[in-house]
Amino acid sequence: xxxxxxxxxxxxxxxxxxxxxxxxxxxxxxxxxxxxxxxxxxxxxxxxxxxxxxxxxxxxxxxxxxxxxxxxxxxxxxxxxxxxxx
Ligand SMILES: [Zn+2]
Numbered sequence: 001x002x003x004x005x006x007x008x009x010x011x012x013x014x015x016x017x018x019x020x021x022x023x024x025x026x027x028x029x030x031x032x033x034x035x036x037x038x039x040x041x042x043x044x045x046x047x048x049x050x051x052x053x054x055x056x057x058x059x060x061x062x063x064x065x066x067x068x069x070x071x072x073x074x075x076x077x078x079x080x081x082x083x084x085x086x
Pocket of ligand 1: 016020029033
């Protein structure tokens with residue numbers, strides 16, 4: 001996209017990620033800024049794979065996936081606690 005067209009496109013001062021929130025001082029709204037920081041930490045490919053694996057499901061499937069992740073995280077924490085006692 002030509003630079004001038006890109007500038008004109010951004011004139012309404014909307015978030016460049018969600019295109020919903022108004023942003024005057026940043027390209028991203030507060031929520032999308034958090035998403036951007038996470039993407040900076042893990043890389044866009046990793047974040048894209050996580051979103052595809054977790055979010056491209058119906059609500060019931062998402063709940064099963066999230067509960068499975070929480071359960072395995074809790075089991076890992078219990079294992080760590082057990083190792084600390086040794
Ligand atoms: Zn946004």
